[in-house]
């Protein structure tokens with residue numbers, strides 16, 4: 283484990299150099315890894331594990347995603363099973379069902395958690411909010427976490443590009459004395475770049491805050507507020523979209539991803555730099571109370587409960603799809619669809 287200094291704070295990080303793929307394969311050579319669920323993380327993690335040479339099977343209920351697993355090369359009765367059959371065969375059970383489905387499926391998974399097995403999550407949700415999920419593992423299994431910090435789609439894409447998405451790792455319970463080796467080997471196996479140490483609680487609090495905040499919720503709110511302001515003042519949709527989204531994702535975001543915000547600023551005009559430096563404070567002050575409220579809602583469990591309640595409904599997918607369609611059909615994103623088509627590389 284390397285100790286690295288992040289902006290003045292020392293943290294534990296595991297690198298591929300100290301824990302190479304060959305070592306991960308050696309640690310897990312006698313294990314059967316069952317990936318339960320084949321939604322977004324399921325395909326990314328299972329396919330990366332398979333391509334990295336691990337002994338991996340998939341457990342999925344019948345339906346559309348089962349058919350997708352078959353199309354991805356998982357063979358019914360050999361490497362693709364129902365949820366219970368896969369849990370029975372496994373020594374490591376990777377629970378990659380949706381967080382709400384984990385609650386419903388838990389009694390069927392728990393049955394197969396015999397002593398010495400490992401129970402793996404990609405989110406601290408089930409364990410941290412155990413009063414709400416009733417997911418309480420037996421004491422004689424390892425309980426571990428690898429949470430890729432990004433979409434399962436990106437995890438797979440970056441693996442295929444020879445890159446690696448960073449992941450958080452945590453150990454909730456080390457029953458076998460092997461939990462650390464197991465979790466790190468799995469983190470390397472699923473295609474992580476670097477592995478950052480955390481706890482189940484910190485992972486879920488930060489993850490729920492991030493996706494509701496800057497990563498997904500806040501970004502849409504911020505972009506829409508600017509787009510509307512431009513439109514209300516007579517700007518055309520294309521101008522409003524280009525100035526709000528297209529320039530951000532295509533020109534400026536890659537610059538600060540590469541080398542930090544000051545470097546992106548330095549590559550813009552002095553007029554832009556003056557304005558950005560003056561306005562970043564008022565924007566920060568306006569949204570900080572919203573982030574504080576969001577974190578409180580996450581920490582007290584309200585956000586988890588809301589997610590459990592809505593995503594446990596039998597028609598939750600239809601509901602989500604309806605809301606996503608409304609977003610897609612809003613003027614800003616309809617304008618975006620046309621602007622994206624006009625990217626020269628798309629022609």
Ligand SMILES: NC(=O)c1ccc[n+]([C@@H]2O[C@H](COP(=O)([O-])OP(=O)(O)OC[C@H]3O[C@@H](n4cnc5c(N)ncnc54)[C@H](O)[C@@H]3O)[C@@H](O)[C@H]2O)c1
Nearest residue numbers: 319320321322323324347378379380383404405432433434
């Ligand atoms: N989506 C991501 O990229 C991402 C990123 C990091 C962590 N995670 C975490 O990984 C885990 C899996 O998330 P996901 O987004 O891949 O899940 P998902 O919502 O895509 O669902 C995964 C699977 O759950 C199955 N499922 C749903 N309801 C079921 C039920 N009642 N019975 C049986 N199976 C059911 C679906 O068939 C699907 O194959 C979650 O803990 C999530 O928080 C997800």
Ligand SMILES: CC(C)(O)[C@@H](O)C(=O)O
Nearest residue numbers: 431432433434489493497
């Ligand atoms: C990809 C995200 C947003 O990072 C993940 O946390 C999720 O829940 O899908």
Ligand SMILES: [Mg+2]
Nearest residue numbers: 405489490493
């Ligand atoms: Mg999340």
Ligand SMILES: [Mg+2]
Nearest residue numbers: 431432489493
């Ligand atoms: Mg996340």
